[in-house]
Amino acid sequence: MNLAMLSGLTAFALYAVASLILYRQFRGQSAPSRMAILTHGGAAVAAHFVCLWQLMITPDGLQLGIFPVTSAVAAVGGALVLLSSLYRPFEWITALVYPFAAATLPAALWLKTGYTARPLEHGLGVHVLFSIVAYAVLALAACQAILLFIQHRQLKEGHIRGVMRLFPPIQVMESMLFEAIWLGEVLLTVAIISGFLYVDDLFAQHLVHKTVLTLASWVVFAVLLGGRYLRGWRGVTAVRFTLVGFAVLLVAFVGTQFVLQVILHEPPMVS
Incomplete structure (x- = not known):
């Protein structure tokens, strides 16, 4: 298993865990644990960026196909939510962002398009x-x-x-x-x-x-x-x-x- 696959699957699992924690807390009518969201979400976003680096940075240039770029947008969104949560109650958005970010990873890893990497x-x-x-x-x-x-x-x-x-x-x-x-x-x-x-x-x-x-x-x-x-x-x-x-x-x-x-x-x- 190469690094892109390993980091992508790790990010997917961490996003899933963070989402599960969030939804369980919502279901119990309690405010989400900011520490749990930041910890699991931060690790997921870090692994996500490692995966994207492996997928998008190639000897021929950047791979800017629709699925890697969509996944990059999701990863940046996850990172922005984490940063924003440090000073504003933005962690609520993770209920939408984390599942979407997780969903983009399989597409980026396994679905190929006609895009050829270019400098x-x-x-x-x-x-x-x-x-x-x-x-x-x-x-x-x-x-x-x-x-x-x-x-x-x-x-x-x-x-x-x-x-x-x-x-x-x-x-x-x-x-x-x-x-x-x-x-x-x-x-x-x-x-x-x-x-x-x-x-x-x-x-x-x-x-x-x-x-x-x-x-x-x-x-x-x-x-x-x-x-x-x-x-x-x-x-x-x-x-x-x-x-x-x-x-x-x-x-x-x-x-x-x-x-x-x-x-x-x-x-x-x-x-």
Whole structure:
């Protein structure tokens, strides 16, 4: 068993243990143990990054196929949750992040696409790095929006029930949501600018659809942030904009890459 397989299976098992601990605590109507989440989650994320290093760093360049990159986004998301949990009650998001991160590992390890590893030239590494981190931050914002929607729905029905009673107040959840969106929008802006600087030919590199959809997602998040500042948008309006913006971004990467790499076997020059 090579190092990629060993570290990937280790990460999968640790994510599963952390998720099981979390769900058992939720089921018992008790707040999740931050130490348990940080310990098992931290070890899982570390093993995940070791696995990705083995899978993505090759003698021919970076392997930026859809499954390794999706797994990288999940790993970065897990790392961001761990860091955020040190100063904000962000550990609740692990209920969504850890199972997803675990699910990406088998795909990254065993599912192959037509993507061939290529060297990143002309500073494209900056674009790829910021893109992955931006996707991860905005994915966390989408997870936060889902939990916030559930809170609002229960509050509208008259009372907060079940595990949602353990979550932070709605005001705190909304504040954390907009913090994530602001950070994600800044990172996405850098990713878009670096993409325009370093990509030579959008048409030849099959990047037109991805670029247009990414810009559309950027606009959705910009409108939301503008509405928050100028009109005080919050609640369900913020949730809807967040989920729409992330859905467009998801189609921009996952949809485009899936069609090119899995269906057409025509991988773009960059991810």
